[in-house]
Amino acid sequence: MSYQKVSNHRQCRAAGSLLGQLYAQTMVQSKACDQFGQLIGLETQYKIGLKRQVNGLSVSNSHTEVDHDIAVWSNKGILAMANEYRVGLGYDIHRLVEGRKLIVGGITIEHDKGLLGHSDADVALHAVTDALLGAAGLPDIGDLFPDTDPAYENADSGKLLTSALAMIAERGLRPNNVDIIIHAEAPKLSPYKKQMAANIARLLEQPEDYVNVKAKTNEGLGPLGHSDAIACSAVATLVSADA
Numbered sequence: 504m505s506y507q508k509v510s511n512h513r514q515c516r517a518a519g520s521l522l523g524q525l526y527a528q529t530m531v532q533s534k535a536c537d538q539f540g541q542l543i544g545l546e547t548q549y550k551i552g553l554k555r556q557v558n559g560l561s562v563s564n565s566h567t568e569v570d571h572d573i574a575v576w577s578n579k580g581i582l583a584m585a586n587e588y589r590v591g592l593g594y595d596i597h598r599l600v601e602g603r604k605l606i607v608g609g610i611t612i613e614h615d616k617g618l619l620g621h622s623d624a625d626v627a628l629h630a631v632t633d634a635l636l637g638a639a640g641l642p643d644i645g646d647l648f649p650d651t652d653p654a655y656e657n658a659d660s661g662k663l664l665t666s667a668l669a670m671i672a673e674r675g676l677r678p679n680n681v682d683i684i685i686h687a688e689a690p691k692l693s694p695y696k697k698q699m700a701a702n703i704a705r706l707l708e709q710p711e712d713y714v715n716v717k718a719k720t721n722e723g724l725g726p727l728g729h730s731d732a733i734a735c736s737a738v739a740t741l742v743s744a745d746a
């Protein structure tokens with residue numbers, strides 16, 4: 504896949520032409536910068552929903568450096584915005600049961616119980632994967648890697664995350680930062696936070712300080728507080744693969 508960033512007036516016109524051919528019969532004529540702006544705006548509104556871009560571009564009758572700078576397109580016709588972040592939210596929960604290994608954030612943790620699931624039930628990697636997929640506008644982890652598929656029985660969730668990253672890359676996007684809260688009464692996960700963050704950063708091919716792991720108890724309340732389950736919430740941002 505190739506990407507091109509619009510950096511001047513001539514390329515802006517060319518992009519208008521290219522996108523016109525790709526997307527809309529009525530847009531084939533859209534070669535002027537102002538029309539290109541409207542085209543990007545419509546696409547943005549439709550596919551990405553970045554209101555600010557839509558507003559910024561659709562009202563513009565003449566190009567500006569900013570207008571030129573934000574447009575990135577791929578040869579698959581999927582738009583990503585340079586200098587923009589896409590945010591995704593992920594959440595997961597698994598029961599704690601006897602006879603299973605406890606794996607959280609890709610780290611095996613000593614405990615008398617483990618998380619129940621079709622795959623390795625890594626609650627943290629599942630939440631992170633869903634956050635990243637959500638930010639890319641892709642289907643969620645349950646849709647992509649169904650627990651009815653024997654191929655994913657006891658699957659390493661790190662591999663599922665890597666597969667999701669490949670789909671995200673096809674959209675011209677790459678991970679930026681991830682922030683995670685693991686909700687667990689027992690075992691205490693604080694001693695493992697740094698190791699988990701380092702492992703997730705490795706999977707994302709990001710610096711370690713772009714991944715933050717927090718561990719919280721549930722103050723003894725509900726199934727989480729009674730150590731019947733471990734849950735994880737995650738927020739992730741994606742940026743253009745060009746950024």
Ligand SMILES: [Zn+2]
Pocket residue numbers: 595596597620624625626629
């Ligand atoms: Zn899960």
